[in-house]
Amino acid sequence: MVANRGEIAVRVIRTLRALGIRSIAVHSDADAGARHVHEADRAIRIGGVAPRQAYLDIERIVAVAGVAGAEAIHPGYGFLAENAAFAEACAAAGICFVGPSPETIRAMGDKIAAKRTVAAGGVRVVPGTDDSGLDDAQLAEAARDMGLPVLIKPSAGGGGQGMRLVTDPMKLVEEIAAARRLARSAFGDDTLLVERFVPDPRHIEIQIAADTHGAVVHLGERECSLQRRHQKVVEEAPSPFVDGARRAAMGAQGVAAARACGYVNVGTVEMIVSGDAPDDFFFMEMNTRLQVEHPVTELVYGVDLVETQLRIAAGEPLPWRQDDLHPSGHAIEARVYAEDADRGFLPTGGVVRALREPSGPGVRVDSSLVDGLVVGSDYDPMLSKVITVAPTRAEAIDRLDEALAETCILGVTTNVAFLRRLLADDDVRAGHLDTGLIERRQDELTGDGDPPPDALRAAASALLSASPSADPWRRTSGWRLGEAHPVTVELATARGPTHIVDVPLDAAALGFDIARVDAHTVWVGRRGATWELHRPVHRGRADEDAGPEHGDLVSPMPGAVTAVHVALGDHVVAGQLLAVVEAMKMEHALRAASDGVVTAVMARQGQQVRLGDRIITVGPAGSEEGPSS
Numbered sequence: 001m002v003a004n005r006g007e008i009a010v011r012v013i014r015t016l017r018a019l020g021i022r023s024i025a026v027h028s029d030a031d032a033g034a035r036h037v038h039e040a041d042r043a044i045r046i047g048g049v050a051p052r053q054a055y056l057d058i059e060r061i062v063a064v065a066g067v068a069g070a071e072a073i074h075p076g077y078g079f080l081a082e083n084a085a086f087a088e089a090c091a092a093a094g095i096c097f098v099g100p101s102p103e104t105i106r107a108m109g110d111k112i113a114a115k116r117t118v119a120a121g122g123v124r125v126v127p128g129t130d131d132s133g134l135d136d137a138q139l140a141e142a143a144r145d146m147g148l149p150v151l152i153k154p155s156a157g158g159g160g161q162g163m164r165l166v167t168d169p170m171k172l173v174e175e176i177a178a179a180r181r182l183a184r185s186a187f188g189d190d191t192l193l194v195e196r197f198v199p200d201p202r203h204i205e206i207q208i209a210a211d212t213h214g215a216v217v218h219l220g221e222r223e224c225s226l227q228r229r230h231q232k233v234v235e236e237a238p239s240p241f242v243d244g245a246r247r248a249a250m251g252a253q254g255v256a257a258a259r260a261c262g263y264v265n266v267g268t269v270e271m272i273v274s275g276d277a278p279d280d281f282f283f284m285e286m287n288t289r290l291q292v293e294h295p296v297t298e299l300v301y302g303v304d305l306v307e308t309q310l311r312i313a314a315g316e317p318l319p320w321r322q323d324d325l326h327p328s329g330h331a332i333e334a335r336v337y338a339e340d341a342d343r344g345f346l347p348t349g350g351v352v353r354a355l356r357e358p359s360g361p362g363v364r365v366d367s368s369l370v371d372g373l374v375v376g377s378d379y380d381p382m383l384s385k386v387i388t389v390a391p392t393r394a395e396a397i398d399r400l401d402e403a404l405a406e407t408c409i410l411g412v413t414t415n416v417a418f419l420r421r422l423l424a425d426d427d428v429r430a431g432h433l434d435t436g437l438i439e440r441r442q443d444e445l446t447g448d449g450d451p452p453p454d455a456l457r458a459a460a461s462a463l464l465s466a467s468p469s470a471d472p473w474r475r476t477s478g479w480r481l482g483e484a485h486p487v488t489v490e491l492a493t494a495r496g497p498t499h500i501v502d503v504p505l506d507a508a509a510l511g512f513d514i515a516r517v518d519a520h521t522v523w524v525g526r527r528g529a530t531w532e533l534h535r536p537v538h539r540g541r542a543d544e545d546a547g548p549e550h551g552d553l554v555s556p557m558p559g560a561v562t563a564v565h566v567a568l569g570d571h572v573v574a575g576q577l578l579a580v581v582e583a584m585k586m587e588h589a590l591r592a593a594s595d596g597v598v599t600a601v602m603a604r605q606g607q608q609v610r611l612g613d614r615i616i617t618v619g620p621a622g623s624e625e626g627p628s629s
Contacts, residue, residue: 072095112132140172219303222296234333234423267288338383339414375412377558416528463520521533
């Protein structure tokens, strides 16, 4: 059984099929039509929509596995992959858990305990707090004593979720509260730690494998420095920063960390390295599971890490010694997210209305996408991964850029165009990377999202031909005797209306991918960039009056309201935090734009909201308008 979803479930099922092992998928109600459900030999509904009702329900998943006769459970990554209680429940049910022991998961899952464990084994760790009982005030005091900037991290977390970089002492208390809130929501454990922030850091991780016979090896490093909000975006192997001697030194530290905690199976040791001092590297954490970015290691080492996991779980010895393992060529991976890079990487959603994914020599796609897939806000926003391999790093980047250009996903705004801009950056091309690069270059790497004129023409042409009449005299496409007449068409994007004069053309002649939603909405795309365009339906006065007013705070994304900090009648000042909306591992703070008084509160904590839903209204101070709910 594969106790996960999305592209990782599809990827694990691919190896199971190659090995002749029957696969069982599980799915929530939201995933009934998902790709992993169709690709498995058998699929079983576990119900619910939210993760805690489905993929995080240990009792339900183990019970279903037992009834289905599953001999083993592969946890993928995320959800229950690093949950010691899940591993224990599998063992109690007589089902093999494809991963390390519950004791190892528990020791490495607690970042504070993990640092203590590996430090005792001679591994260098990042300086920081090692007391698990600190409250908010004590954490703030420890951070001030350490000196800002610092990182606040959930002890039980992983994947950067809930992590906060604090540089402003005035926001320290607020950031600690936010980190604790996210940790409690995501992991059921709000224990936090504070670590020194390493300047110009590079994120390097070591892939390790350990069998039940005492053998432990490393399969080199992955460069994972290209991140935003502590979430990886592009990964590669080997790192352009690491030479043979440093690879051996870091690999030895990774092996030492694995031995210190008695690790068995495939795992990853994450390290932080100073960009100014490449030999100054520290242990950050150990991921007791397969990583999202494992394909780049597979491609340069010629291995299948899922197969390795399965063989280790079956008691087989590792097939290699350390001297057998050497990287060949270069591999690079880009994560395709459902997010709008031009609007601060806010999560998006929608229905996949047209799909084309790249293929060819040196191109691999691990994907959850299918035509008609509904992308919501209940799960992680990653849709797929595009991975390329070539003899050199420059060739691998070029191949990845072209593969992204061939990618077409219409119906959901993604980060594909942003990824292409990132790959074209001079420092990225040169390998001069650090974890802050994307934030520093965000203005250069993102745009205003406005479509170019030819995209507007293609959209207008597609909309004009959406419902062609058999009677040419009734067509609105500009048809007339002799030649077509230009037609003025108004098109709107999410950022406002655009007026164009369209010379009727066949949209395909402009080289765009087209997906019409209805007579008023169309998606157009070309070379990785996509736009949703609307032919506005003009509203009456009453409808216009019902729209958002100047003092409205609206949700910038579909998600859940996790905090409301004000009540009706409260006086607020500009910049004050009023509410928090969360979706797809991301919190967005709603702050007052000016001084005033809260005249309406339209959402409560825990409520699901859509993009553009009004949350709070702030009126001018002294307003005669009374508050309302």
